[in-house]
Amino acid sequence: MLATQNSHTQQSAEYWHLVTDILSQAITGELVGMSNFATLCDSVDDVLEKMEAVEHANCERGHAEGFMAIAQKHQLEPVINLNGYYWKSVRECFLKYAAQKDFIGCIIIQEVMLECFAVSMYKDTGEALQNDIGELFLAISKEEEEHIEHSIDLLRAEMDKDPLAFFLKIEQIHKDCMTILGEWTAKSDLKGHCGVCKDSCMKESLHHAQLDLSVIRGNALNLYMKTLDRIGLPGQKTLQWIIQLPA
């Protein structure tokens, strides 16, 4: 029974502070995802796409609820702050493309960039925690993976229509959105406190759960690059994008 292996008496206070911060980031991120899909529903005219956006929003809501429930079970009090610097910036980035009714732009932000980070980070976290919270992270990571798969087919077809226009679009979105994620996952908090962690930045406490920021960030960027490869973007160009990110 993994769920009972890591009780409060077996793990340090620092460990549980870290897990609380991780859950805070995950819940906030899922709620940003939910809001993004809800916005997308308004931004598209196609009825089937509207229905799909609602379905995805509901899926993200379910993930947030799952994380909230497990936090409650362990008597943890996560911080939910959609106005924290990084999450707010990501949301604003999404809204910019939603305002232009740019369905593809929105999909790239939500289902490629954010989901790649979510899938990879949830997997690393899940494997490190080795308890019922970890199991939940792993299960949600699997579900989010399906979102990426879905988007790859869609975006590959979009690229086929006009490769150059698609390339220029994703390059611009990368600069807009991945720069924020690059700053968020940098070794130090490049833009000050994130507004979600309870006290100091959780990046300094990751070792309490045998997590390593370099590995987490590296794995997330690796999945992102492989996803761009699968869409059909030139690897030489995407390498240049990654190399330019803040670190």
Place this chain on the structure above:
Amino acid sequence: MDHSAPRIDFALIGHQENWQKVEILVNTMRKMEGTEPLSLAAIKDIYPYIPPRKVFDITVNTLRGEPVQGIYVETFISPEHINIKHLQQNLSKVKAACICAASEGARIASLGGFTSIVLEAAGNPLQEVKNTFFTTGNTLTASFICKGIIKACEQKGKDIHQCKLLVVGSTGDIGSACVNYFAGVIHSLLLCARNNKQLQQQAASLQEKDINCQASVSLNALLPQADIIILVASSPVENWDTNLLKETVIICDAGYPKNIIRHLPVHLKQSIFCGGMGFISPGFYFTPKYMEDFYQYPCAGVSHGCLLESIVLSMEKKFEAFSTGRGNISKEKMEIILAMSKRNGIDVSPFFNTEEIWLSSPSPATTNYE
């Protein structure tokens, strides 16, 4: 839309030998976009996570007709992981790099340096992918090493027939090619390798042919006799006793990384040269123009023999798995690839080491770029 790339002549698959080179590569790419350089610590955090991919295009001029077009594919293997300890992880990265070269449309690809393990390994599963042929490039490397030794002896006034040649890493693909090349030419062979069983088998096989040779896993036991030394593998020279070296010794460093010079006393620094290197007299260039920062040899026009093999083969329109497996490099194949190389303007490089040009022949001044 057809996602298959238009065909290109060749791909060079490689890795960086040390973090200093990685730092230059990454910060050159950042500089070209006007971004501030990254610290080495920050580079180390991201570099090993990058999936293998094309980094730049290469154009190589030839003495015979149109230039050939190719690409460089980086494996993004960490320099400190270039060893057997990380074999599985490295194999996986090299195989991904091979698939990348095939997806980019290369007709032939060289597996440079440590990456050749994929083709040297038993089973040899990657001779061809999507009509892309793979070669270790070891035959041309071995040819450049052997011809370099002969030329170095001429320039240092040594009679090669009277010399004792020590090959460190003698049982490997390139090492055994060098041993076979000089067997019967040189006065005697001194063989050194880590695997004693393979070493003794090699010695026994040579002795059956009346070749004068001596074998030992101990480098220091053989050093005092050596007139010429070829270091092929990432040789275990940390523990060698340089006091045992002859004053007139010639050392060809053909291993990875090339750091032997650090272990040598000052008076012997002019005795060591980087072996297995070729010189492209008609010139070559990279696009984007990373060459200015990324190219680090003390004279122009130089590249590794293993990488040059696929370039030479593409110049000759011979798209085939020329060098594969282990122990398959014959003297005849060495002469064939060297002849092809020379007629396209590619020959043994000037003698240099990591600190200076040793003997400059041919003159780098004759190189014509772009």
